Structure formats: structure tokens, C-alpha cells
Amino acid sequence: MFFNLPFIVAALLVILGITTMLIKRNLIKMIMGLALVEAGVNLLLVSIGYRAGGIAPIFTSAPDGVMVMPTVQAMTLTNIVIGIATTALLLSFVMVIYRMYGTANAEKVRKLRG
Template sequence: MFYNLPFIAVAVIAALGIVTMLLRQNLIKMIMGLSLIESAVNLFLVALGYREGGIAPIFTNAPAGEMVMPTVQAMTLTNIVIGIATTAMLLSFVMVIYRKYGTANAQYMRKLRG
């Protein structure tokens, strides 16, 4: 049970994010939902990398023992950077839309349809 706790948290956070994206109509809140999903994926990646008793893969003065593979940590860092770029871009889009349309509601952001 304890080992599955991070994965349960992943499922809960991802579900919250998806529900937010589907049910909220405020664009800012939808992007918050997207960020939640991103956090869930990051947590999932980090949780996958956990090895009981493993040590950080720093070779200088390393104590004896098994080192963890740092791939997932690198992936998480990369995804955080990508996430920052994406979120910044999305929020700036919402800013422009709010200025031009006078609303940040997805229900009214529908000049393109049909």
C-alpha cells in the first residue's frame, strides 16, 4: 500500500486535472488543469525512479551501495522546463484573447466554428 501511494496520488491529481479541463470554462482554470496533469506526469516519472536503498548517482566520494538510474530525473527536469514554456505561452495567449474578446470564457471563445 505504502509503495503505491505515489501512484495513487498520480491518479488523483491527473483525474482532478482532467475534470478541471473538461468542466471549467474559464481559460485560466483550464490551463491550471493542464498544469495539474503535467504535475501528475512528473510525479509519476519521479516515483518510477525510486529504488529502495538506492543512492544518488554522484560518483565523487560515493558511499558503497546501489545507485539509482538518473534517467527519470532528467526526464522530469526536461518536462518541467517544457511545461514552463508551454504554460507561459498559453497564459499569454489567454491575455491576448481577454484583451481582444473581452472575455476569458471558453464558451464565448468560439469565433472559429462550423
């Protein structure tokens, strides 16, 4: 029945991430939502490249069989590293904001700015 379960799970992850970013007011939780969206996109990319019964695209002592698509795996690798970099940068900024304003609530920070 659930023949395309990985795509549905990826869609649910993206929806949960966007919902978290919309309804939460804590900056740390908004960054958690962004990380959820990244995880959903990674799962979508890897799922797109899967062929039924495929093996990993590596020829070292490879068994016989069709290989899965390698380009989406390379793009997933790029996505993971960029996700780590942006998440670390955003968390650094949240730490600076917390030290300056004493809170990580987005609305209160905006009110302080006037």
C-alpha cells in the same frame, strides 16, 4: 498497506487535472488543470525510477549504496522546462484573448467567433 502511495497520488493528480480541464470553462482554470497533469506526470516519472534505499546518482562524495535510475530524472528535467514554456505561451494567448474579447470564458469566446 499503501505500498505504492506515490503512484496513487500521481494518478489522482492526473485525474484532477483532466477533470478540471473538462468541467471548467475559464481559460485560466483550464491551464491550471494542464499544470496539474504535468505535475502528476513528473511525480510518476520520478517514482518509477526509485529503488528501495537508493541514493542520488551523483558520485561526488557519495556514500555506499545502490543508486536510483538517472534516465527518468533527466526526462523529468526536460518535462519541467517544456511545461514552463508551453504554460507561458498559453497564458500569453489568454491575455491576448482577454484583451480582444473582454472575457476569458471559452464558450463566450466561441460564440463571438460565430
